Amino acid sequence: MKKAIATQSIQNYLKHIYELTEGGQPASTTDIARELNVKPASVTGMVQKLAAEKPALVGYQKHQGVTLTAAGKKAALEVIRHHRLLETWLVQTLGYSWDEVHEEAERLEHVISEDFESRIAAALGNPTRDPHGELIPTEDLKMPPDKSIPLSSLRPNQTGIIQRVNAQNADLLRHLDELGLVPKVCVEVVEYSSFDNNLTIKVGSKSLVLGSNITTKIFIKCG
Amino acid sequence: MKKAIATQSIQNYLKHIYELTEGGQPASTTDIARELNVKPASVTGMVQKLAAEKPALVGYQKHQGVTLTAAGKKAALEVIRHHRLLETWLVQTLGYSWDEVHEEAERLEHVISEDFESRIAAALGNPTRDPHGELIPTEDLKMPPDKSIPLSSLRPNQTGIIQRVNAQNADLLRHLDELGLVPKVCVEVVEYSSFDNNLTIKVGSKSLVLGSNITTKIFIKCG
DNA sequence: AAAATAATTTAGGATAGACTAAATTTTACG
DNA sequence: CGTAAAATTTAGTCTATCCTAAATTATTTT
Ligand SMILES: [Mn+2]
Ligand SMILES: [Mn+2]
Ligand SMILES: [Mn+2]
Ligand SMILES: [Mn+2]
Numbered sequence: 001m002k003k004a005i006a007t008q009s010i011q012n013y014l015k016h017i018y019e020l021t022e023g024g025q026p027a028s029t030t031d032i033a034r035e036l037n038v039k040p041a042s043v044t045g046m047v048q049k050l051a052a053e054k055p056a057l058v059g060y061q062k063h064q065g066v067t068l069t070a071a072g073k074k075a076a077l078e079v080i081r082h083h084r085l086l087e088t089w090l091v092q093t094l095g096y097s098w099d100e101v102h103e104e105a106e107r108l109e110h111v112i113s114e115d116f117e118s119r120i121a122a123a124l125g126n127p128t129r130d131p132h133g134e135l136i137p138t139e140d141l142k143m144p145p146d147k148s149i150p151l152s153s154l155r156p157n158q159t160g161i162i163q164r165v166n167a168q169n170a171d172l173l174r175h176l177d178e179l180g181l182v183p184k185v186c187v188e189v190v191e192y193s194s195f196d197n198n199l200t201i202k203v204g205s206k207s208l209v210l211g212s213n214i215t216t217k218i219f220i221k222c223g
Numbered sequence: 224m225k226k227a228i229a230t231q232s233i234q235n236y237l238k239h240i241y242e243l244t245e246g247g248q249p250a251s252t253t254d255i256a257r258e259l260n261v262k263p264a265s266v267t268g269m270v271q272k273l274a275a276e277k278p279a280l281v282g283y284q285k286h287q288g289v290t291l292t293a294a295g296k297k298a299a300l301e302v303i304r305h306h307r308l309l310e311t312w313l314v315q316t317l318g319y320s321w322d323e324v325h326e327e328a329e330r331l332e333h334v335i336s337e338d339f340e341s342r343i344a345a346a347l348g349n350p351t352r353d354p355h356g357e358l359i360p361t362e363d364l365k366m367p368p369d370k371s372i373p374l375s376s377l378r379p380n381q382t383g384i385i386q387r388v389n390a391q392n393a394d395l396l397r398h399l400d401e402l403g404l405v406p407k408v409c410v411e412v413v414e415y416s417s418f419d420n421n422l423t424i425k426v427g428s429k430s431l432v433l434g435s436n437i438t439t440k441i442f443i444k445c446g
Numbered sequence: 447a448a449a450a451t452a453a454t455t456t457a458g459g460a461t462a463g464a465c466t467a468a469a470t471t472t473t474a475c476g
Numbered sequence: 477c478g479t480a481a482a483a484t485t486t487a488g489t490c491t492a493t494c495c496t497a498a499a500t501t502a503t504t505t506t
Contacts, residue, residue, distance in 0.1 A: 021437075081374065094318065094339070094342045094346065095342065098344075102276075103336070104335075104336055104338075104339055107335075107336075108331070108334055108335070110253040111329070111330040111331055111333075112330075113326075113327055113330075114329075115323075115327075116317070116327055119317045119318065119319075120317065123316075123317065162241055219387070
């Protein structure tokens with residue numbers, strides 16, 4: 001058992017690099033900077049430090065972007081597991097709504113113990129998804145596979161159910177909640193406009209027109 | 224409403240200064256240093272900074288020790304309220320034992336929101352004491368009065384019930400738990416030794432001999 | 447009241463993390 | 477392919493917090 005001394009700042013870097021590299025491509029300095037609300041220059045400095053750690057937490061070549069090493073990925077999944085378990089638990093035991101949990105979990109994720117983590121996981125029945133439908137990394141820090149695809153990629157007549165909503169913005173989340181666009185809900189695409197990428201969908205008895213700012217954040221499991 | 228930018232370090236200073244000054248006397252630089260596991264020189268620097276804040280968080284005169292201002296006391300009670308509510312809640316909802324909660328609460332106390340605070344307070348039914356029997360500051364940040372006195376100040380034939388145990392050391396707390404020395408338990412002093420300040424007490428059917436390291440940490444409400 | 451002891455302060459560094467401005471490298475495209 | 481734009485890196489600062497060693501001030505004892 002290794003005891004890593006990842007600071008909160010490092011944990012945040014790793015978490016965001018994980019998310020930026022999920023698609024396979026390395027993360028650019030600029031992208032990381034935007035995610036973390038710091039300047040690109042700061043990212044370069046930190047990334048060079050992470051690459052110099054033993055074991056290295058990121059792979060880094062000048063101008064080639066950043067990837068996670070196995071050690072970095074594990075550390076990232078640890079933080080993500082904390083975050084998503086915390087969100088789930090805030091909703092289920094303290095009555096938070098899905099738009100209120102992100103901020104709180106963002107601070108708590110860095111300070112809870114492994115003991116706390118396993119106690120809430122057990123108390124919740126080892127959930128596999130958080131309140132937004134996002135997958136919770138397993139106890140042994142593997143991310144389960146997810147086959148959902150963005151709503152924006154569906155075309156008229158395609159149907160599916162909402163698997164997850166990849167958003168943290170509270171206003172957006174409240175808006176989606178009001179529209180009934182939450183996990184497990186069935187949707188059917190009835191119209192697509194190639195000009196603005198708007199989709200018209202049917203949810204229950206309602207018909208909604210959604211822009212791509214929304215449709216790229218809703219992920220669908222097709223039946 | 225003022226938004227203070229108290230860092231975790233500052234919050235810890237204020238919390239410990241609060242505890243050191245509860246008796247009315249100012250806290251010495253050395254005492255604060257011992258409590259916080261930093262060097263006296265570091266305390267001087269921080270204390271001068273806290274005294275220079277607007278509004279000042281501490282009163283400070285060279286060689287005269289440190290006191291809390293109204294603003295500093297409020298900030299300290301805020302942290303203490305967080306700590307004790309968290310401990311209570313860890314015990315009651317996650318099955319922690321009283322010797323396991325301190326460390327966890329120590330980290331969480333600095334990062335929970337006011338919203339989180341009031342949610343757990345409500346969920347617990349606005350408790351007035353934590354698992355160690357310590358008073359929880361009220362929502363408006365007043366510390367309720369407590370009339371308990373240390374067990375060490377009792378003499379043979381005096382009786383009372385344990386009100387609170389002022390200790391964080393996990394080993395000691397486990398030991399006390401095994402001896403049945405927990406809040407609400409009745410005790411009777413049967414013997415006092417002026418040589419070593421040992422007290423012999425009766426708890427239920429058992430007789431125990433306790434040194435002053437223990438008896439000064441157990442506080443009794445006399446009947 | 448002086449000397450011994452204890453408490454306190456100052457000065458000078460260290461580390462972590464972020465910033466700005468300037469320099470450099472890569473990529474994009476006319 | 478050569479320049480303009482974009483991305484990246486470097487260099488030099490800054491703030492917060494802690495440290496050690498040395499100097500100073502207060503308190504306690506004789
Ligand atoms: Mn964990
Ligand atoms: Mn989530
Ligand atoms: Mn509070
Ligand atoms: Mn307590």
